[in-house]
Amino acid sequence: MEATTQQPLWYRIVYDKETRSVAIQVLTIALLFAFFFYIVRNAIVNLETIGKGYSFSFLWDASNYDINQTLIEYDSRSPHWRAAIVGIINTLLVAVAGIILSTIVGFLLGVLRLSHNWLINRVVYVYIEYVRNVPVLLHILLVHGIIVNTLPVPKNAMMAFDGTLFLTNRGFYTPKPIFEPAMWAVLIAFIIGIAFAIWFRGYAKKIQDATGKIYPVLLISLGAIILFPIIVFFLAGMPINLDYPELAGFNFKGGLVLRPEFVALWIALSLYTAAFIAEIVRAGIQAISHGQTEAAFALGITPGRTMQLVIIPQALRVIIPPLSSQYLNITKNSSLAIAIGYMDIVATIGGISLNQTGREMECMTIVLALYLSFSLLISAFMNWYNKRIKLVER
Amino acid sequence: MKLFNTLAVSAAVALASTSGVANAGTLQDVKARGEVNCVVTTGVAGFAAPNDQGRWEGFDVDFCRATAAAVLGDPNKVKFVPTTGKTRFTVLNSGEGDILYRNTTITMSRDADLKLTFLGVNYYDGQGFMVPKALGVTSAKQLDGASVCIQTGTTTELNLADYFRANNMSYEPVTIETNEEGQTNYLAGRCDVYTTDASGLAATRSTFDNPNAHVILPEIISKEPLGPAVRQGDDEWADTTRWVLNMLIEAEEFGLTQANVKQHAAKAGDNPSINRMVGTEGDFGSMIGLDKQWAVRAISAVGNYGEIFERNIGVNTPLGLSRGLNAQWTKGGILYSPPLR
Numbered sequence: 001m002e003a004t005t006q007q008p009l010w011y012r013i014v015y016d017k018e019t020r021s022v023a024i025q026v027l028t029i030a031l032l033f034a035f036f037f038y039i040v041r042n043a044i045v046n047l048e049t050i051g052k053g054y055s056f057s058f059l060w061d062a063s064n065y066d067i068n069q070t071l072i073e074y075d076s077r078s079p080h081w082r083a084a085i086v087g088i089i090n091t092l093l094v095a096v097a098g099i100i101l102s103t104i105v106g107f108l109l110g111v112l113r114l115s116h117n118w119l120i121n122r123v124v125y126v127y128i129e130y131v132r133n134v135p136v137l138l139h140i141l142l143v144h145g146i147i148v149n150t151l152p153v154p155k156n157a158m159m160a161f162d163g164t165l166f167l168t169n170r171g172f173y174t175p176k177p178i179f180e181p182a183m184w185a186v187l188i189a190f191i192i193g194i195a196f197a198i199w200f201r202g203y204a205k206k207i208q209d210a211t212g213k214i215y216p217v218l219l220i221s222l223g224a225i226i227l228f229p230i231i232v233f234f235l236a237g238m239p240i241n242l243d244y245p246e247l248a249g250f251n252f253k254g255g256l257v258l259r260p261e262f263v264a265l266w267i268a269l270s271l272y273t274a275a276f277i278a279e280i281v282r283a284g285i286q287a288i289s290h291g292q293t294e295a296a297f298a299l300g301i302t303p304g305r306t307m308q309l310v311i312i313p314q315a316l317r318v319i320i321p322p323l324s325s326q327y328l329n330i331t332k333n334s335s336l337a338i339a340i341g342y343m344d345i346v347a348t349i350g351g352i353s354l355n356q357t358g359r360e361m362e363c364m365t366i367v368l369a370l371y372l373s374f375s376l377l378i379s380a381f382m383n384w385y386n387k388r389i390k391l392v393e394r
Numbered sequence: 395m396k397l398f399n400t401l402a403v404s405a406a407v408a409l410a411s412t413s414g415v416a417n418a419g420t421l422q423d424v425k426a427r428g429e430v431n432c433v434v435t436t437g438v439a440g441f442a443a444p445n446d447q448g449r450w451e452g453f454d455v456d457f458c459r460a461t462a463a464a465v466l467g468d469p470n471k472v473k474f475v476p477t478t479g480k481t482r483f484t485v486l487n488s489g490e491g492d493i494l495y496r497n498t499t500i501t502m503s504r505d506a507d508l509k510l511t512f513l514g515v516n517y518y519d520g521q522g523f524m525v526p527k528a529l530g531v532t533s534a535k536q537l538d539g540a541s542v543c544i545q546t547g548t549t550t551e552l553n554l555a556d557y558f559r560a561n562n563m564s565y566e567p568v569t570i571e572t573n574e575e576g577q578t579n580y581l582a583g584r585c586d587v588y589t590t591d592a593s594g595l596a597a598t599r600s601t602f603d604n605p606n607a608h609v610i611l612p613e614i615i616s617k618e619p620l621g622p623a624v625r626q627g628d629d630e631w632a633d634t635t636r637w638v639l640n641m642l643i644e645a646e647e648f649g650l651t652q653a654n655v656k657q658h659a660a661k662a663g664d665n666p667s668i669n670r671m672v673g674t675e676g677d678f679g680s681m682i683g684l685d686k687q688w689a690v691r692a693i694s695a696v697g698n699y700g701e702i703f704e705r706n707i708g709v710n711t712p713l714g715l716s717r718g719l720n721a722q723w724t725k726g727g728i729l730y731s732p733p734l735r
Contacts, residue, residue: 065551066558066567076555145578153583169584170541170566249539250586251566260584261568338546341570341579351546352569358507 047361058357059084065352067343069259080353087348088370094265094344095331095374101270102330103323106277113282124278131275137336139272144264144340151260154251166245171257175242182239189232190225197221261342265334273330277323284319285311316389324382328375335371345370420492420624420631421465421683429471432458433491436476438573439597440706440713441497450474453706454495457516457622457639460692460702461493464638464684469695479548483508487625493635494623497591499549510623513636516699517621518719518728520614521553522592524599527609529586534613538563543576543585545569550590553616573598591618593707593715600712634682641671641689643731645698647722652697659690670734678734699729 012019047054059081066076071089074082112124131139151169152158158167166173197220204215233239245255288311296306337344338351345367354363424430434442434454442452450472459469475491486494487509498504499519500512523542525531534557544550546569558565568585570576577598580588588595592614599605622639624632645651648667650658655672662674669675673686682688696702703720707713721727 064555066555066565068566068568076559145582148579148582148584169582250537251539251541253539338571339575341568341575343569347546347569352551355546355548356552358503 043361054361056362058353058359058362061357063353064356067348069262069343080349080357083353084345084349084366087343087345087350090262090342090348091331091334091337091344091370092374094262094269094334094337094342097266098269098273098330098334099327101266102273102277102326105270105274106326107281109274109278110281110285113278114285128275128278131272132279136268136272136333137339139268140265140336140340143268144260147260147264154247157247157252164244166252168252169260170251171259172263173245173252173255173257175244176254176256178241178243180239180241182236185236186229186233186239189229193225193228196224196228200224259342261337261340264340265337265342269330269333272333273326276326276329280319280322280326281315284315287318288314313389317386320382320386320389324379324386327378327382331374331378332371420628421634424465424492424631428466429473430458430462430465431473431475431490431492432461433475433477433482433485433494433496434458435496436478438497438594439601440711441593441597442474442495451706453517453702454497456696456702456706457495457642458493460642460696461635461638463695464641464688464692465634467691479545483510486510486623489625492624492631497594497620498623499591499618500621500623501549504623509626511626511628511632513622513624513632514639515619515621516639517593517619519591519593519618519620521550521589521616521618522595522614523611524580524588524595524608525586525611527607531586531609531611534611534615535561535563537565537587539565540586541566541568541584542587542589543568543570543580544589545573545576546571548590549616549618554589557615577601591620593620593713596707596713596715600714605712630683634684637682637734638688638692640731641734642692642696642702643699643722643729644734645671645689645693646700647724647731650693650698652694652701655690655693659687667734 007016013023014020044054060079062077063080063083064076065083067074067083067086069090070086071093072082072086074086109124109128112120113128115121115124148169151167154166154168154170157173159165160167164175200215200220201217204217207213207215243254245252245257247253292310292314293306296310297303301309334344335346338347341347350363350367354360357363432455434450434452437443438452440452442450442454445451455472455474458472458474462472463469475485477485477491477496482494482496482498483504485491494510495516497517497519500515504510505512523534523537525537531537537558542554542565544554544567551567551569554565554567568579570579573590573594576588579585581602588598590598592610595610599608599610602608622635624635644667645655648665648671650668650671658668659672659674662669666675670678671689673679673688673690677686679685679688697705700717700722703717704710707715709716717725717727719728721729723730
């Protein structure tokens with residue numbers, strides 16, 4: 001080393017392995033920064049040349065357009081930022097609903113795929129292969145097409161459950177619950193139920209550790225969370241009024257509505273992602289060697305508890321990381337919403353607002369930042385969950 | 395480093411060309427190339443669409459052909475560049491197209507902010523509503539509570555919101571990306587109403603299986619003057635193309651048609667306006683970089699404005715549009731060409 005330090009710098013860069021690798025890394029990073037700096041500067045300069053600048057002040061101007069599905073108050077006089085919030089909520093709604101449905105369907109399919117019944121096994125196999133190998137956009141257009149073309153127009157709405165559910169090609173209408181003040185009691189009962197279930201779980205574990213006695217934790221928890229609020233609901237005199245949908249002019253008025261655009265996007269994304277999740281689940285279960293089951297049986301553990309205590313915890317370790325990327329996919333794929341007119345972020349701030357204001361750079365920056373933060377949040381949550389279920393090695 | 399430089403230079407060129415730097419000499423470029431690159435729609439029946447032999451036909455297409463006939467002497471020396479509502483201005487500004495004839499509404503921001511030069515109006519339009527006849531609706535004022543299908547990325551969304559707000563009515567907007575998907579939804583009954591420019595409604599209706607089952611309501615809720623545009627900064631090319639458009643309108647006013655133009659060109663007549671157009675008096679072609687026969691070639695290729703209108707979108711076509719505002723100023727319309735003198 002003494003000898004090399006006396007060599008001139010250029011000599012070391014050429015002949016000394018360590019110095020050379022440092023030099024290459026420094027150069028790469030410098031070039032990378034120069035490239036990004038150049039691109040950003042170029043964009044700014046060019047925007048200035050055509051007199052556009054880079055400013056988000058348009059977000060406070062009136063949007064001047066309407067949106068059909070708004071979970072917060074919004075009309076055409078609301079500013080663009082409010083249109084963006086409407087879009088964010090719509091995106092999150094379909095993403096969360098999709099994650100829940102695809103997880104349930106995916107786990108079911110994954111288990112059925114392993115069934116020893118030849119027919120079930122093959123049917124699920126064919127289903128998964130068909131769904132996985134057709135682009136999700138086609139699924140979305142197909143489901144939307146089916147709803148819009150096969151269901152009747154509001155005038156001839158299909159009525160189900162004695163006038164409590166109307167099926168039309170403009171949406172599914174159900175009565176909207178309107179809560180009276182006594183509903184608070186039910187909500188409080190629900191919270192108490194959850195608190196009790198958490199406490200009971202810990203208590204049961206303590207008893208089991210001490211005496212070996214096993215309580216039916218799941219049944220008792222469900223009773224506390226569901227049955228208890230229901231009893232309170234009836235005791236409080238059923239404090240809910242229903243606002244029934246009614247046909248008025250062209251459309252139904254009142255009630256709750258699930259629009260065909262939301263339903264189509266939700267169902268199509270969920271079924272598509274469920275096929276991938278099914279394969280992940282199957283892989284996870286098959287990754288656990290059969291010796292584990294045999295060992296558990298040899299110890300006298302019942303099949304149900306073998307699944308719960310031996311197989312699932314180990315399978316989850318294999319399932320969770322790829323499952324996270326499916327959740328990310330469902331969130332990002334929801335941006336295909338514009339094809340059928342579901343007003344998500346891409347359709348509101350990244351679509352109509354962009355077109356009407358001509359602020360491409362700003363709108364795309366917002367959309368990009370939003371998707372990035374959704375994805376990072378989901379990743380962070382799944383990483384936390386993954387750590388929690390990791391095998392504790394001793 | 396060499397690759398990096400190349401990348402940087404090409405990126406700079408791409409950005410510079412979209413920022414509307416003046417590209418002079420389009421007329422020379424077109425003459426040298428022997429072809430006019432005309433930016434049109436991806437397909438609106440009657441305005442610009444390929445027929446079953448793949449040949450482009452329509453109202454806007456004929457204006458492109460007239461331009462090619464005037465400049466190059468052959469109405470077939472046109473390359474059609476199909477674009478969507480979102481890409482049309484980029485294609486023109488990047489130099490991929492020489493002239494834009496694409497149902498484009500002239501607005502202040504497009505003229506000034508998007509760096510275009512509009513040449514004039516070739517169709518006075520306005521936003522209208524189409525409903526199925528079975529609904530029994532006769533006026534847009536009866537549309538309270540209706541579901542309305544709209545195509546996104548146009549001025550129609552804003553007009554629609556304004557109209558319903560001004561009339562204190564509610565509606566459900568169903569905002570869809572493409573015209574085709576919008577039509578599908580309308581025909582399936584997802585919406586009660588389809589809205590776009592009235593000429594677009596007529597074009598859309600003409601493609602339905604049963605056009606008579608749909609009616610276009612009388613209310614027109616906006617001004618949509620549709621016109622051709624070229625890149626800003628090339629005044630010579632703008633002059634050439636502007637006067638081709640004006641000449642076709644003036645030809646109708648003075649009764650110069652596809653059938654009689656050759657006859658008028660043969661020897662000078664009594665009407666000085668006609669003489670100036672056909673080149674038997676003065677030399678107006680050279681003012682716009684062309685020869686004396688420029689107008690004769692254009693008119694014998696596609697006819698005058700009225701002939702182009704009647705052939706493609708007039709009352710005897712599937713679109714069945716009457717002249718309305720687009721009649722000559724002498725016939726109760728507002729079509730008015732500045733004089734060729």
